[in-house]
Amino acid sequence: MNWKDSAVCVAGLGVSGRAAARVLAERGARVTVVDARDDEAAREQAAALAAHGVTVRLGDGGTLPPGTELVVVSPGWRPDAPLPAAAAAAGIEIYGEVELAWRLRPEGAAPWLALTGTNGKTTAVRMLACVLRAAGHRPLAVGNVGTPIVEAVLDPSYDVLAVELSSYQLHWSSTVAPLAAAVLNVAPDHIDWHGSLEAYAADKGRIYAPGAIAVVNADDPICVRLAEGARRTVGFTLGVPAPGQLGVVEDLLVDRAFTADPVREAAELAGLGDVRPFAPHNVANALAAAALARAYGVLPEAVREGLRAFVPDPHRIAHVATVAGVDYVDDSKATNPHAAAASLAACESAVWIAGGLLKGADVEDLVRSCAPRLRAAVLIGADRAQIADALARHAPDVPVVDVAATDTGAMDTVVTEASRLARPGDTVLLAPAGASFDMFASYGARGDAFAAAVRRLAESAAGSPDAAR
Structure with missing residues (x-):
């Protein structure tokens, strides 16, 4: 596209909005950023963009600037929000x-290996980047994470992009065409x-x-239904794979999709012990990452090496301590x-x-299972209370403690x-099934509060800060 003199409205002054505004201004577009905030941080960000020739309107995130030819929305902007709704109506x-x-990519730009899903996106995309790196490539994990x-897309130092995409980002995408793409799972969320x-x-x-090669759970x-009609599908399963699957x-994690003879031949990719932290859903993440890497031509031995090099992010099935024979595990990232x-x-x-903001999700099946x-x-x-009601219906003999406090x-x-x-051998598991914003600044802050409380418990129980190991 020829961006010169195009009138573009960028909705949102977040990290991605500021980056979009800078890049468009560098290409000669007349950029106006709108944001409902008008605090000190927003004013500092606006001043920095002004140096690039960008106009910023603070305190009004809902009015479309006159003459706008294109609107660029940051993740999270709902279609029925005033500004995108006004743009659509016009x-x-x-x-x-x-x-x-995608539209800014220069000729010969790095291909995309993309993935989405209700859960596991960040873990899987980081696994994918590790596998690509182990194969000698120069990858970058982007999209919902990092840069x-x-x-x-404008940085020539990377030869392949591992792209994590949320449902919000995909809603506003129309021509994006990865080399290979995966949907890890779909369950009610963000309803x-x-x-x-x-x-x-x-x-x-x-x-x-x-x-695109469709990598399918x-x-x-x-x-499976979402991938119907794809040019080529590659499945991944926690069971024994059929031809065309991992x-x-x-x-062992094995590949019967990218071998010379998928009917008679399987390639060993890694062992279950190479997946960290080990849990069935994380094995599925590893298989999806492996399938995307194999679609790009990565050899089997690099899959094992990459998975072994992967370091899990915090608050994902993280063991905090063992106290009196009970394991305490932080999975605060379990937000649905x-x-x-x-x-x-x-x-x-x-x-x-458990508990938090359920975002319209139903917990009946969760509690029943x-x-x-x-x-x-x-x-x-x-x-x-919604979780308590489900427990009363499906687990009436399970003791339930309701903690109403919301203070620190x-x-x-x-x-x-x-x-x-808890009893010895049990796991005390923080897996809230809801978002954290009713009580905490983020799921990370919630997990940190849990870990700190567990450490205080361990010190109190043993009288020593070294008690929990």
């Missing part, structure tokens, strides 16, 4: 940051944004652009029922710490109650 084209990045994607599970799934399915019926045989179910499936007997694994439950947060000391109460209910 027939003005709307790009998301990912769509903009703004509009900057990454308040999308309006329905069907709409949410449809936006996830946009990742399967015409011509063969164990997830919604994922899967698990005894304690699907993620919590996967985390609970890795426990034989759990005292479950995990009930046999529950020793007890400790509930926190705004939507804890609430997590100490939660951990104390959980320790009282």
Whole structure:
């Protein structure tokens, strides 16, 4: 596209919005950024953009500037928000940051290996980057993580991009066409944004652009349906793989899709012990990452090397301590029922710490499926009553403690109650099934509060800061 003198409105002054504004201004566009904020931080960001010739309107994130020819929305802007709704009504084209990045790619730009899913996106994309690096490539993980994607596509130092895409980003994308793309899983989440599970799934399915190799979770019926009509599909499964799939045989991850003879031949990729942290859903993440890498031509031995090099991000099934024979595990990143179910499936007997903002999600199936694994439950947060009601229906014999406090000391109460209910051999598991913003600044802050409370418990129990190992 010829951007010179194009009138572009960038909605949002976040990291991706600022990056988009700078890149467009460098190409001669007349850029106006609008943002509802008008605090000191926003004013500093606006001043920095002004040096690039960008106009910034603070305190008004809903009015379309006169003469706008294109709107670029940052992730999270709902279609019914005033500004994109006004643009749509006026027939003005709307790009998301990912769509903009795709259109900004220069000739010969690095190909994209993309993935989405309700859960596991960041873990899988980082696994993919590690595998690509082990194969000798120069990858960069982008999209929902790391470097703004509009900057990454213009950097010639990378030869392949591992792209994590959210449903929000995909909603605003129309021409993005990765070399290979994966949907890890689909379960109810962000229903308040999308309006329905069907709409949410449809936006996830946009990742399967015409011509892309579709990497499909063969164990997830919604994922299978989304890939119908793809030029080529490659499945991954936690079971024994059929020809055209990656899967698990005894304690090995194997490939029966990218071999010379998938019917008679399987390539060993890694062992289950190479997947960290080990849990069934993380094995699925590793298989999806391996499939995307293999679609790009990576050899089997690099998959094992890359998985071994992968270092998990915090708050994802992270062991905090063992106190009096009870394991304390932080999976604060389990911010929806699907993620919590996967985390609970890795426990034989759990005292479950749950609650937060459910974002319109239903917890009935979660509670029904995990009930046999529950020793007890400790509930926190705004939507804890919904979880309590489900426990009363599906696990009436499971003791439940309701913690109504929301102050900074609430997590100490939660951990104390959980320790009282746990028995040696149990796992006290923070897998909230909800977002954190009712009580904490982020899921990371929630996990940090849990870990700190566990460490205080350990010190109190043993009288020594070295008690928890």
